Amino acid sequence: MGKLFSNKTKEVFVGPLNKNNPVTIQVLGICSALAVTAKLEPALVMGLSVTIIVAFANVIISLLRNTIPGRIRIIVQLVVVAALVTVVSEVLKAFAYDVSVQLSVYIGLIITNCILMGRLEAFAMSNKPWESFIDGLGNGIGYAWILIVVGFFRELLGSGTLLGYKVIPQAFYDAGYSNNGLMILPPMALILVACIIWVQRARNKELQEK
């Protein structure tokens, strides 16, 4: 086990969760972060899908890394990602049809998610399969937790529900409370991501740009 979770591997996993987060630090994958976070459930499913796809794409590319000719590597990477995205998309359609309808094109568009190509190019092409898997997992979860936090607040404040269950009691509405329609609109996702970035940089001074 010592070899499996060396300090380097740990760093590879923990880095993307906070100080090298793909969404808040590298500002990648913003498009889907805005599009699928109006409700918590699609955000969860999207985060899970991306995690699975990045992790396995990383492993496959890492296994192939010594045999892929440099000039066509992008195409090879795209084929691998496209195959995994198709598998995930079909599984969702089969077992979670409602969510797959809500996510619509965004599952397919995972192919164009910058986090994927970024990890494949920057990490999997030059690292061993196990590290690549951990790296994919870390980046996927780093992406997912941002989506989940944003989705949590957008659904709670925008619809008064969580995962479709009503959590704000009817008494609140009777007393004059109403849902915030702006939360449902995409701009609010951007502002929430900005808030996460704000908190994160306030807590980690070394992340602040001069």
Next chain:
Amino acid sequence: MSGLRKFLDKIKPNFEEGGKFAKLHSVFDGFETFLFVPNTTSKKGSHIHDATDSKRTMIIVVLALVPALLFGMYNVGYQHFLAIGQDMGFWGTFFFGFLAVLPIILVSYIVGLGIEFIVAQIKGHEIQEGYLVTGFLIPLIVPVDTPLWMIAVATAFAVIFAKEVFGGTGMNIFNVALVTRAFLFFAYPTAMSGDTVWVRTKGAFGFGKGEVIDAFSGATPLGQVGTATGPTADIVGTLGEPLNFWDGVIGLIPGSIGETSVIAIALGAILLLVTKVASWKTMLSVFAGGAIVGAIFNWIGPDTAVAHFPWYEHLVFGGFAFGAVFMATDPVTSSRTETGKWIYGFLVGAMAITIRVLNPGYAEGMMLAILLMNAFAPLIDFYVVDANIKRRLKRKSPSNLPQGEALERS
């Protein structure tokens, strides 16, 4: 006066470094400079001294808003008693409006100034005076029935995200009061549009209760025009009486609290123009832009009621005049170059009418038009300055001089 000065001097040590209330230093400082002109001056660098500082500028804008506020209070009462079919006389009417509007003003100031105080405390600088005007504007641009907690949430959002994150007073890109309204508009559309929010039908603190009479209709003129299905619309007042251009000028019609009366707004505009706090170029060009685009739609617009709405009525109904006088001229968020003011103002007016006419979802286009142009104001300034530089460079280079002149110089 000197008693007050003595009192301040006496308690001042408490608020200085090491004093009991050193944490509240910026709060004390804010009140002290609010009451007295500070007697310290800058020691370094060159400064241009002027009788007006930003506190005085802000106070002038607040004074300019007072007619619109007073008229707005009266109109709130007037509409209310029309709706319930009672007559309370002038003072009763005004008093009702006062009771209905006062909580909104208090909420706006308490929330906004509270955040300003906290931020000043955290950053350790003085309290900035910009919120004096913003806090006064917010109550004037919302419907009287907006729930107070919504105003509190929207004010907090606007002050934090439209102002403090950009660096506070003078650094904001968007007009803070309009961001408040935009937040309300998009977050709680049912409380900000439709025909039930503009006239208060319930009492205020138990005063002026009554049953709404049958003839009552609470839609704003622009709301009626915007939702009309036919090619023409007859705009009517609270009791169904037809309205014309002059009703819009006088302003005893449903609408946001301070926006209805062009006369009250004009009084404020005169003060702003005489003291040169606002730019007449921006103001004039907003009206010109609105009038021209309104006339174009009258002439070759689509066959809808709002496109046929006469251009001169566009200028007096809704928030057009209020926005033109108090919002578009905001020195922080509008263009600063003189040519830029013409372009900026014209586009604000033109966009406002375009939104009103072409987008049935928005009966009122002024808010969105000004916010949109706020975003473009720096770009306009950039190109105006750039064009100026290019023109002067051209004048200098010998190849562009007239033939004879170039020869003479060489």
